[in-house]
Every structure is written in structure tokens, then in C-alpha cells.
Amino acid sequence: MIRYPKPLQTGEIIGVTAPSSGVPNELHHILNEAIQQFEKRGFGVQVGETSWMQEKAASSSASKRAAELNCMLQDPKIAAIIPPWGGEILMEILPKIDWENVQPKWVLGYSDTSTLLFAITVMTGIATAHGTNIVDLRSDEWDPVTRKFMDVLSASDEKIVQHSSEKFQSSWNHSKNPNPYVFQLDxxxxxxxxxxxxxxxxxxxxxxxxxxxxxxxxxxxxxxxxxxxxxxxxxxxxxxxxxxxxxxxxxxxxxxxxxxxxxxxxxxxxxxxxxxxxxxxxxxxxxxxxxxxxxxxxxxxxxxxxxxxxxxxxxxxxxxxxxxxxxxxxxxxxxxxxx
Missing domain, CATH: 3.50.30.60 (LD-carboxypeptidase A C-terminal domain-like)
Known part of the structure; x- marks a missing residue:
């Protein structure tokens, strides 16, 4: 039997931790902008130290990343966890996760974050959400496809319907200002x-x-x-x-x-x-x-x-x-x- 996290509600706390890669100094502003967007929408945001760090293809040591993630997975005050983005070597923290005490709460992301999502669902039967990273939610408006993540995380037992995009982004440019979305759909x-x-x-x-x-x-x-x-x-x-x-x-x-x-x-x-x-x-x-x-x-x-x-x-x-x-x-x- 699959266990689903409880629906995410406005006013609850979202945890931000970097179980794979963190955000280097020169890009701290995009993480700050994403945090502000959630706060403007009525959520609390708790940001772990690893989110602001990056060295040798990871945010920090495997032990530190796992410890911060374990705290957020077990903290009843944190309703959902959204890492900044993916990375390269999340796999090395998997043996350090306290699997017996993982609480059902939404974990959202993609790229190397999906390594964690996959393991959580396979190991515990807890549903996880493969979707946007938090740094890609730093605009005042979210495009029609991306913004459905909120419908998904706040749903209970109703059917959630999503439709394919009209256009996609052909190349990345983190330095370009959102207009009106983070993604330049072209x-x-x-x-x-x-x-x-x-x-x-x-x-x-x-x-x-x-x-x-x-x-x-x-x-x-x-x-x-x-x-x-x-x-x-x-x-x-x-x-x-x-x-x-x-x-x-x-x-x-x-x-x-x-x-x-x-x-x-x-x-x-x-x-x-x-x-x-x-x-x-x-x-x-x-x-x-x-x-x-x-x-x-x-x-x-x-x-x-x-x-x-x-x-x-x-x-x-x-x-x-x-x-x-x-x-x-x-x-x-x-x-x-x-x-």
C-alpha cells in the first residue's frame, strides 16, 4: 500500500536542503528569490546550511548532507522538502538515511534529486513528487505546466489532471530575468x-x-x-x-x-x-x-x-x-x- 503525504497547506513550512549539490555564492540570489516567492505566497521556509554551499561536486560531506536531510525528514513542523536543484553524487548519502524514521511528507525535485525520490518510494512506499526545483520557482508568475506542482502537493484523493505544454525552453540562461516566467518558452x-x-x-x-x-x-x-x-x-x-x-x-x-x-x-x-x-x-x-x-x-x-x-x-x-x-x-x- 502506498502512503501519501498529507496535503500541503498555506502557512506550513517548506524545508530547503541540498542532499546533492548546493548553490554556489555567485548564484545565491536566485535561491533567495525563490524563497521570497514562497514567503509571499504564505509559506514558511526553513533553509539548511547545505543549500548555500558547494565544493567538489556536492554541497558538503556525505555525513553533513545526510544529517541535515534526516532532520528535515523527521521534523513534524516541516511539511515538504524541496532541494535547490539536483547534482551528481546524492547516491553516497543513501546508506546514511534513517530509513526507519522517514515521515510521510512531500519531497519534490528532479535530476539527481530523483535518486532520493526513487529510493524513498521503493524503500518505504511513501509517494514522492518528480517535478520542478525550487530555484526555478523564483518568478512572480509560474508557467501553466510548472505551477501544477502546487495542485499536486496540496491534493488529497481527488484526480489531478495535467496537460502537455504549448512550448518548451530550448536552452538555459540563469542570468536572464524572468519575463514573465523563469523559463523562456520558445x-x-x-x-x-x-x-x-x-x-x-x-x-x-x-x-x-x-x-x-x-x-x-x-x-x-x-x-x-x-x-x-x-x-x-x-x-x-x-x-x-x-x-x-x-x-x-x-x-x-x-x-x-x-x-x-x-x-x-x-x-x-x-x-x-x-x-x-x-x-x-x-x-x-x-x-x-x-x-x-x-x-x-x-x-x-x-x-x-x-x-x-x-x-x-x-x-x-x-x-x-x-x-x-x-x-x-x-x-x-x-x-x-x-x-
Missing amino acids: TPTEWKTIDGAPIKISGRLLGGCIDTIQSLVGTPYGDVRSFREKYIKGENILWYFENCEMTATDFYRALLHMHYAGWFEQSNGIVFGRTPAGEEVEGFTIFDAMERLSKLTGLPIVYDADIGHVPPQMTLVNGAKAEIKVESGKAKLAMKFIR
Whole structure:
């Protein structure tokens, strides 16, 4: 049975900690701006020391990052945790998390933060939210797709519906002032399927950034078989992934690794986010990788979805029951918090 955090309410406290990378000095202003936006909307914000630090590919030592995260996970006054952004080596804190005392509360983010989200849901059955980072919420207005994170985190048992974006951001520029959104939405969005046909798939959502969660295969933090048995017995998974930096062959090897480990058993489909990566290798493309995986597993595949490092992105809840419809380049995601 999946456990869902209680709905987030105005006036509650949001914890900001950096279990992977923190914010370097020259970008402290964007974190401050994001904090101010939540305070303007009536939330309290508790910011951990790690959020303001960065050295050697992490905010601080593994012990310090884990200790700060454990405090926030166990503090009943903190209703949700939103890290500044992702990073590189969150994986090294996983053995230091006090798994027995993790309290159901929303943890939101993507990139390397999804390593934590995935592990929490698989290890404890607590739902987590794959979506925006807090530094990308520093504008007075939030774009229509990004702002749905608040509907998701404040929902109870009602159905939450999200629609694909009209446009996405083609490149990053942290120095550009929001006008009116943080993201500069400049390129038409088109969700696609392998064969170009309309599709409808459903299942229990699970996934994240493939660059980092592929390393959880074969560890206690990626024990998908146990997760199925303990928390969603008799139900199938609807996978979602996004590729941050992998070449087409790196990407394919990661997918094969997951397949050989049995992750795609008892599954109904796979959704891949838009990617800035996927460089082809000797003519082998990321589309070739997805097409071969579909043939190998028999699973339907959707790609160029609003997930990951090419924003904006929908908020997908690990553990939630979901249905995704894709037709003519547009998509609709309906989620329900079914235990």
C-alpha cells in the first residue's frame, strides 16, 4: 500500500536542503528569490546550511548532507522538502538515511534529486513528487505546466489532471530575468510515440533521471521486485525517465541494465522526457535505443514528454495511479492517489 503525504497547506513550512549539490555564492540570489516567492505566497521556509554551499561536486560531506536531510525528514513542523536543484553524487548519502524514521511528507525535485525520490518510494512506499526545483520557482508568475506542482502537493484523493505544454525552453540562461516566467518558452512541444499512433497507457508511476537511478539497480535502494510485492502487489508500473547527459549508447546500455534486472517486468509502458543529450554514436540514435527497447520488452513507448532537463515539466508522483493519453502531439496526464 502506498502512503501519501498529507496535503500541503498555506502557512506550513517548506524545508530547503541540498542532499546533492548546493548553490554556489555567485548564484545565491536566485535561491533567495525563490524563497521570497514562497514567503509571499504564505509559506514558511526553513533553509539548511547545505543549500548555500558547494565544493567538489556536492554541497558538503556525505555525513553533513545526510544529517541535515534526516532532520528535515523527521521534523513534524516541516511539511515538504524541496532541494535547490539536483547534482551528481546524492547516491553516497543513501546508506546514511534513517530509513526507519522517514515521515510521510512531500519531497519534490528532479535530476539527481530523483535518486532520493526513487529510493524513498521503493524503500518505504511513501509517494514522492518528480517535478520542478525550487530555484526555478523564483518568478512572480509560474508557467501553466510548472505551477501544477502546487495542485499536486496540496491534493488529497481527488484526480489531478495535467496537460502537455504549448512550448518548451530550448536552452538555459540563469542570468536572464524572468519575463514573465523563469523559463523562456520558445519551441513548440510535441509528445511522440514510437509508431506515431495515439496511445493510452496506465499504471503506478515510477522513475526519474536515468543518469543517476540506473546506479541503483542491484542495490537495496533499487529493489523494484520488493517494491512491487510490498506496496503495489498485483499492479503494473508505468515508467518514466529523462536523460540528462548520456549518449545514445550510454542510454541504451542503462535501459538494457534495467531490463536484465527485471525492472520492466509487470509494466505497462515507458515515458521518456525531452532531452538535451542523446548524442548519436556511429549512426546509433536515441530513437534506435527506444525502438529496440520497445521490441525487446513489448512495451509501448512515449517520448519528448514534459519531464526533466528541458522544461517545463509536469509533476509526476512516484506510486500514484496514472493514465497518460497522447494524440496529435498533445498529452493528458491524470493521476489519482490510490493507496
